[in-house]
Amino acid sequence: MESYKKLILQNKAWAQERVKYDQDYFKRHLHVQTPEFLWIGCSDSRVPANEVTGTEPGEIFVHRNIANLVVHTDLNLLSVLQYAVQVLKVKNIIVCGHYGCGGVRAAMTNNEYGLLNKWLRNIKDTYRFHREELEKIEDFDKRADRLIELNVIEQCNNLAKTSIVQRAWKNEQRPNILGWVYHIENGLLDEVCKLDYTTKLDPIYQYIIE
Numbered sequence: 001m002e003s004y005k006k007l008i009l010q011n012k013a014w015a016q017e018r019v020k021y022d023q024d025y026f027k028r029h030l031h032v033q034t035p036e037f038l039w040i041g042c043s044d045s046r047v048p049a050n051e052v053t054g055t056e057p058g059e060i061f062v063h064r065n066i067a068n069l070v071v072h073t074d075l076n077l078l079s080v081l082q083y084a085v086q087v088l089k090v091k092n093i094i095v096c097g098h099y100g101c102g103g104v105r106a107a108m109t110n111n112e113y114g115l116l117n118k119w120l121r122n123i124k125d126t127y128r129f130h131r132e133e134l135e136k137i138e139d140f141d142k143r144a145d146r147l148i149e150l151n152v153i154e155q156c157n158n159l160a161k162t163s164i165v166q167r168a169w170k171n172e173q174r175p176n177i178l179g180w181v182y183h184i185e186n187g188l189l190d191e192v193c194k195l196d197y198t199t200k201l202d203p204i205y206q207y208i209i210e
Contacts, residue, residue: 027056035061036070038084038175040077040155041096042068042103047182049096052189061088067103068095069122070158078162085168085175088208093159093175096189097152098182104148123147126154151180153193160195161205169197170209 002037018025037060039049049055049062063080070077084090098102106113107123127134130150136141156179168174179193 024118031155033058033061033088034061035084035088036079036091037061038088038090038093039063039096040065040068040070040093040151040159041099042066042101044098044101046184047096047098052096052182061090066116066119067101067107067123067154068097069119069151071122072093072156072158072161078164079157081162081163085164089172089174091174091176092178093165094178094180095152095155095159095179096182099145099148099149100182100184101144101151104151105144108144108147122153127152129154149181149192152181155179155191156195160199161203162208163209166201166207167209169199173197 013024016064026105035058037053037055039053039060039062041047041049041062043064043066049060050057058068061079061080061084065074065077072078081093084093103120104123104210106116107120108127112121127147130147134143134147134150137146154176159177165175165177174197176193178191180191182189
């Protein structure tokens with residue numbers, strides 16, 4: 001059997017299983033979604049947002065890209081962010097990285113990856129900002145793990161620099177921005193930072209919000 005056909009069969013079994021134990025499982029989500037969380041995570045197939053957090057459909061709005069980046073020119077990410085904050089009114093935004101991230105590790109090398117170079121440049125910048133701390137760590141794997149944490153913190157700060165978040169902070173005192181890192185080896189999450197409407201930004205990034 002072709003592998004993709006197996007997915008269709010598994011989908012049918014999953015849907016039947018849900019309805020078997022809860023006849024209204026799908027009906028509840030038919031006309032509205034009211035997630036409390038926006039998840040910005042890595043595209044890595046080993047870090048699925050719903051499974052990692054134990055959430056059901058409708059509870060978490062998801063955006064994923066390589067190395068969970070928040071780039072100020074990424075219209076895809078910004079569209080998701082605006083919809084989540086302004087329309088869905090999420091209370092929390094989670095930026096979740098994971099140890100062993102291939103994107104971060106690739107950015108630490110001088111290898112040439114074609115188009116991907118442009119994306120990884122954002123991680124290289126984070127490395128440059130923290131070069132002194134990182135290069136004191138001799139072991140490559142441990143240095144990569146620390147850069148993964150610093151990358152999550154940097155992306156949380158990038159969210160705070162957007163007018164989308166700043167407007168919601170001023171007018172509604174939400175959302176919280178949470179930086180997490182996932183351990184692939186044991187399935188656990190660590191919190192590495194938290195920002196909220198009381199967070200002080202460098203004045204150069206602060207918009208005048210009417």
